[in-house]
Amino acid sequence: MALKTMRWDPSEYLDSPEEIAAYLEAAFEDGDSDLIAAALSDISRAIGLTL
DSSP states (O other): OOOOOOOOOGGGTOOSHHHHHHHHHHHHHHOOHHHHHHHHHHHHHHTTOOO
C-alpha cells in the first residue's frame, strides 16, 4: 500500500507574534539566505500579505 502524504504549510501554524518571531529567529540562526526568504514568505502568507 502506498503512503499518502499531504503538503505541510507552515503559514497555517504561525498564528501568534511569538510563534512568528521564533520561526524567523530560527531561520536567521541557520543563516541560509534561501531559508530566510522562505520563512519571510511563510510569515507573509500567515499574516495575510500577498505579493
